[in-house]
Amino acid sequence: MINKFLGFKPDEKLLPSQTVTEDTEIDLSSHKYQKIWLGPNHPGVTGNMAIELTVQGTTVMRAKTHVGYLHRGFEKLIERRLFVQGFPTSIRMCVAEPDTNEYFIARSTEELSGYADAVPEYANWLRMLSLEMARLAGLLRGVPGQGGTFALGIGVQWGVYLRDLILDRFEELSGARVYHMYIIPGGVRGALPDGFKERMEDNLRDIDDFIIRIKKLMFHNSVFKQRAKGLAVITPEMVDKYGIVGTNARCCGVKRDVRKDNPYLYYDKLDFDPPTATDGDVYSRTWIRWQELIQTVDLIRQIMAKMPKKGDIRCKMPNVLNWKIPKGETYVRLESGRGEMGMYYVTDGSDKPRRINLRGPSYNHAISVLEHMLIGQDVADVHAIMVSLQTCPPEIER
Amino acid sequence: MSFNLKDILTPFTAWSRVVKEPVTIKDPFTREAAPRYRGFHDNDVQLCIGCGSCEAICENQAIDLVPIEGVEGIETKSGDSGLRPSIDYGRCCWCALCVDICTTDSLRLTNAYTWVDTDPDNFIFTPGVTPKDWYEKEEGWRKPGHGYEFYSHERVHMEELHADERKDSFIEFVKGYSAEQAKKEADRCVACGICTATCPAHMGIPEYIKAVRDDDMEHGMKILYETNPLPEICGRICTHKCEDVCSVGFKNGSDPLSIRWLKRYIADQIPADVDKYKDMLGTGEIAKNDKKVAIIGSGPAGLSAAHYLALLGYNCTIFEKLPQAGGMMRYGIPSYRLPYDQIDKDVDYILSLGVDIKYNVNVGTDITLEQLSKDFDAVYAGTGLHLGRSTRIPGSEHENVYQSVDLLRNIVTGAPVPVEKKVVVIGGGNVAMDITRSMARLQMEKFGEVNVIATSLEDEEHMPADREEVVEAREEGCTIIPGYGPQEVVITDGKVTGLRVWKCLSIFDETGAFNPKFDEADERIFEGDMVIESIGQGMDLSYLSEEIKSKIEFGPRGRILVNEDWQAKGLPWLFIGGDIIEGPDVIHGIANGHRGAQSIDKFLNEGR
Numbered sequence A: 001m002i003n004k005f006l007g008f009k010p011d012e013k014l015l016p017s018q019t020v021t022e023d024t025e026i027d028l029s030s031h032k033y034q035k036i037w038l039g040p041n042h043p044g045v046t047g048n049m050a051i052e053l054t055v056q057g058t059t060v061m062r063a064k065t066h067v068g069y070l071h072r073g074f075e076k077l078i079e080r081r082l083f084v085q086g087f088p089t090s091i092r093m094c095v096a097e098p099d100t101n102e103y104f105i106a107r108s109t110e111e112l113s114g115y116a117d118a119v120p121e122y123a124n125w126l127r128m129l130s131l132e133m134a135r136l137a138g139l140l141r142g143v144p145g146q147g148g149t150f151a152l153g154i155g156v157q158w159g160v161y162l163r164d165l166i167l168d169r170f171e172e173l174s175g176a177r178v179y180h181m182y183i184i185p186g187g188v189r190g191a192l193p194d195g196f197k198e199r200m201e202d203n204l205r206d207i208d209d210f211i212i213r214i215k216k217l218m219f220h221n222s223v224f225k226q227r228a229k230g231l232a233v234i235t236p237e238m239v240d241k242y243g244i245v246g247t248n249a250r251c252c253g254v255k256r257d258v259r260k261d262n263p264y265l266y267y268d269k270l271d272f273d274p275p276t277a278t279d280g281d282v283y284s285r286t287w288i289r290w291q292e293l294i295q296t297v298d299l300i301r302q303i304m305a306k307m308p309k310k311g312d313i314r315c316k317m318p319n320v321l322n323w324k325i326p327k328g329e330t331y332v333r334l335e336s337g338r339g340e341m342g343m344y345y346v347t348d349g350s351d352k353p354r355r356i357n358l359r360g361p362s363y364n365h366a367i368s369v370l371e372h373m374l375i376g377q378d379v380a381d382v383h384a385i386m387v388s389l390q391t392c393p394p395e396i397e398r
Numbered sequence B: 001m002s003f004n005l006k007d008i009l010t011p012f013t014a015w016s017r018v019v020k021e022p023v024t025i026k027d028p029f030t031r032e033a034a035p036r037y038r039g040f041h042d043n044d045v046q047l048c049i050g051c052g053s054c055e056a057i058c059e060n061q062a063i064d065l066v067p068i069e070g071v072e073g074i075e076t077k078s079g080d081s082g083l084r085p086s087i088d089y090g091r092c093c094w095c096a097l098c099v100d101i102c103t104t105d106s107l108r109l110t111n112a113y114t115w116v117d118t119d120p121d122n123f124i125f126t127p128g129v130t131p132k133d134w135y136e137k138e139e140g141w142r143k144p145g146h147g148y149e150f151y152s153h154e155r156v157h158m159e160e161l162h163a164d165e166r167k168d169s170f171i172e173f174v175k176g177y178s179a180e181q182a183k184k185e186a187d188r189c190v191a192c193g194i195c196t197a198t199c200p201a202h203m204g205i206p207e208y209i210k211a212v213r214d215d216d217m218e219h220g221m222k223i224l225y226e227t228n229p230l231p232e233i234c235g236r237i238c239t240h241k242c243e244d245v246c247s248v249g250f251k252n253g254s255d256p257l258s259i260r261w262l263k264r265y266i267a268d269q270i271p272a273d274v275d276k277y278k279d280m281l282g283t284g285e286i287a288k289n290d291k292k293v294a295i296i297g298s299g300p301a302g303l304s305a306a307h308y309l310a311l312l313g314y315n316c317t318i319f320e321k322l323p324q325a326g327g328m329m330r331y332g333i334p335s336y337r338l339p340y341d342q343i344d345k346d347v348d349y350i351l352s353l354g355v356d357i358k359y360n361v362n363v364g365t366d367i368t369l370e371q372l373s374k375d376f377d378a379v380y381a382g383t384g385l386h387l388g389r390s391t392r393i394p395g396s397e398h399e400n401v402y403q404s405v406d407l408l409r410n411i412v413t414g415a416p417v418p419v420e421k422k423v424v425v426i427g428g429g430n431v432a433m434d435i436t437r438s439m440a441r442l443q444m445e446k447f448g449e450v451n452v453i454a455t456s457l458e459d460e461e462h463m464p465a466d467r468e469e470v471v472e473a474r475e476e477g478c479t480i481i482p483g484y485g486p487q488e489v490v491i492t493d494g495k496v497t498g499l500r501v502w503k504c505l506s507i508f509d510e511t512g513a514f515n516p517k518f519d520e521a522d523e524r525i526f527e528g529d530m531v532i533e534s535i536g537q538g539m540d541l542s543y544l545s546e547e548i549k550s551k552i553e554f555g556p557r558g559r560i561l562v563n564e565d566w567q568a569k570g571l572p573w574l575f576i577g578g579d580i581i582e583g584p585d586v587i588h589g590i591a592n593g594h595r596g597a598q599s600i601d602k603f604l605n606e607g608r
């Protein structure tokens, strides 16, 4: 319709003659197709990965995700280090929300060595606070970032500023802005600084204001609606087939949230209801993430109100240099901003983990789901679809 | 899709932001980081002891310990490796684990975070030594506190008999660790090795502590015997200089490792069976050579020399003037601290290596040193300090004034020991505490009550005795009054009735010479029917004939001068060791006995 409005008439001969599916045959020697590499060095790609696109005109006929640009063997690096030395490496497996991985290492070692119940209550609340702050920081970039994929850059600037304020809070809580290294086996590495809650509340008020502004900017925006609605629909049938989790599953009405389904830390003491939508398209995904933004702000307020005023931040544990953990295995999971994540952790009685394996949602979302969903889409939407799935390569290449 | 005018206009509300102040920081270089920020390292190098725990925990191997000797303005101290951490910022990830484990709290991260340099090599630096402008910054990452610690600061308590149960008995009162307790205590070690450097025998402490953690007692024993053939004895009565420097105990409120008790724990786990010992230590078959070494005295030095010489294949004969082996360990240390069966356990194994021992032989009278030098290829003398020293104050020649060494020996041999209702002991060292506590026990046996006063020149803080000795003596009912100098043994009607003392103001003068100053106005009389002097011991060198004396050299206070191989200067076949050279204490004796054995080996192999 917009083409009619603008008086634009594409040359039908250049367009694919049929509905494109995974089974559509492609004869590369016919000279009708072109291969494009999106990434690994491309401002629109979510990190160090590449998509090899086979296009006809501007229609994507095939998509193949390529990883391997960032592989440093994080898991192996951790397996060669003492239990206490794992967390500073684990965070490199997720730049946006590194705290989740710190939690995995801490919780797995605690469970396997019998200290899971010894972690002080205060420390567990602080863990929850830092996990929610990380989610908030991620959403502050992710929600306006979806607008950015349609060239709506201004929201990104607002979001990044507010994210920086949350990073300021991280800085005073943990001593660092991006790689916090805050959650450690046995507890956390710092008590809540004086005046933290007040400063956080100031930031949250700014974010409240931002939430309204971004709603006006993106969700009352005909361009955004035009491009995002109906784009790259996830159906409830796909959810189990592809192992889709988090907001990507909730956007089509499948309500999955580890915080609710399998509460960890003190999430059962918090009052919240994960938002869902029904359409399953890019718009719905962005919309429920916007609602999550509201919810996360509220959760941080609840945590700050409910947590104890003070307490120990780490339980007494064996000397970190001599710490050995008996033979065992565990799988720890949580709800990250990108959906359910987990870590499989095996110990063999020595002072180092025998095997660790991080299972991040991007493994499915950025490979099987993305490769499937891009078929038949316009090249101009590839970036938006990718961002809407919240793909994050370090989770794939651990 | 339908259009909605609102959806076209609303996004333009974003223009309202144009009139807002910008939020960006104009000059990021002046932005202060948070007070807890993990920025660049600083180290208080005067406080740091170079324990290397920071190096051990760094997961990026960013830290290297480098010598700081010769760096201006930095002095190393005792219990200091002389090394300091240098950090490679090409590897560091600013995790601050190094700060969190630092045993002295000397290391920290400041909140400085910008550093521009053209030479990449500059990014390897030694915090606190390499000049950097961020050291004056107060803020930054320090150990978090709030119950956060990387190793336990609290020693695992060792069970003891209660003072009431032990004060009338000579049975051992320190019970020893259980396996669980020992492992828990061993867990606290950071394996820095500072203790090894300080131990006179340089025992492999971190390794045997690791053996405790690993529950591998046989390996533990092997390590003990590498440097110390008297583990049961040392595990009980060693003066544990290692514990004084243990980095885990460096900070106030943090206890050092119980190194001594852990050593005892290992030895205690192995039954007293010499065949088992030989099996375990691989000493069943030793190839003998044809050289013979005579050893005078079976104290720590003599036994240690005999052990290592026997392992090297030498035929050793020990000449002991008393009826049993052990020297001061048996005849000077009460059995409540060191039971005789534990001495036997260590000694029996050494003798089982083919060491011959002749008891009740007094070298000098029963056999001359000259004769020994003819019959043997080398002679090792570890004759110890067995003569009591007198204060020489008026009245000290009275018959009811005794020497602690004599009484302690009599307690062991069963010779009569006079026990009076009120006893005064002069001295503040470990031997003084031994006699004080032994007399208390004898009084309990005889009178059912304790009345012993021990007094020393040194004040409470500077008493040379181990702290626990003083505490335990008091628990057992003894009165310890430090800080007084004896002036006279009070004698009334020919009987000792007390000791007159003056408050001691200082012990040494400006030149460091022994020259006590007293406050005559603060005079006290400690009542007592007998006085025991315990102010140190002297050596009895009467076994040296005039001819031998004329060939060797003597230093100050009559000490025999030795070269670096422990050979008496002038007589190459005569090797000297034990308390008459260093000490007095058991571990020095063991250490120089070991080195003496190596020197004898060198001497006897020369020219081969």
Ligand code: SF4
Pocket: B043, B047, B048, B049, B050, B051, B052, B053, B054, B055, B084, B085, B098, B101, B102, B103, B104, B105, B106, B107
């Ligand atoms: S841990 Fe502390 S005391 Fe030990 S070497 Fe490092 S900085 Fe020095």
Ligand code: SF4
Pocket: B054, B057, B058, B059, B060, B061, B062, B063, B087, B091, B092, B093, B094, B095, B096, B097, B098, B099
């Ligand atoms: S901050 Fe971490 S990476 Fe850096 S030197 Fe210390 S322990 Fe190593």
Ligand code: SF4
Pocket: B188, B189, B190, B191, B192, B193, B194, B195, B196, B205, B206, B209, B245, B246, B247, B248, B257, B259
């Ligand atoms: S016992 Fe103390 S000084 Fe010795 S290695 Fe262990 S921690 Fe270091």
